Amino acid sequence: MLVLSAFAAGLLFGLGLIVSQMVNPAKVLAFLDVTGSWDPSLAFVMVGATAASAIGYAVANSPGIPVLGDRLEIPNRRDFDARLIGGAALFGIGWGLVGLCPGPAVVMLPFGLWQGSAFVVAMLAGMGLFAALRSAKAGSSSREVGV
């Protein structure tokens, strides 16, 4: 059941990205081009998405939720660190270079465009690089503790 509900959520998510045209890099770049030929459409995506998502978070702490899952997994950190700021800054540069963020990049794969596929391969490589650096760092610091 967890798999079916996740599948349904993924399908809705993908449909939303296509209906809203978030999937079109030219549309995203036009939204970010406030000093040029600005197209503010995607601000309406944020309004609709946060409004509909807020309903879920408003009822999330009611009894019986999650309906299918065993527990709620909502991040509860409230601190700001260099990782959060630096990561968001790098992500924004990548988003602004091409106009693709992770969701639209995935939903674009079946469109069969080389640009979308190349972006996803590079994105997975970037995620893999982060995981490799993190485990290398964890390994070296545990060795230091050992010494």
Add this chain to the structure above:
Amino acid sequence: MTDFTPASALAGGLLIGTSASLLLILNGRIAGISGIVAGLFRRDLREVSWRAAFVVGVLLAPLVYGVLFGPLPPVTFNSSAGVIVAAGLLVGFGTRLGSGCTSGHGVCGISRGSPRSLVATGVFMITALITVLVTRHLMGH
């Protein structure tokens, strides 16, 4: 140059937010795409299976859209291969370092009032705006 399409943007946004609400209420999980994609490579099958199902749903969306609504909307790239690879690397690395992207921080985080997500969204919006300003206007293409 693209046309102003507030109605379809709002409708698409409502679908995205409904998806996030469903995943939270039914599964108890955040609909953050970068985290879901990165989580596909974990070893715990129970953690991988729902993420894989979510991604399969996203991948089938173009087909379902075609059946329900007709031809897919236009998709236009204006970037060279080198820029696309560099941007993909930055998006992949940056979203893992910063623990989220447009969906996890921008939609889910903001809608629950998370201070970390508000800051992250502000930062990635600013660097994206600066990047477009520099590449489109200051570098002159």
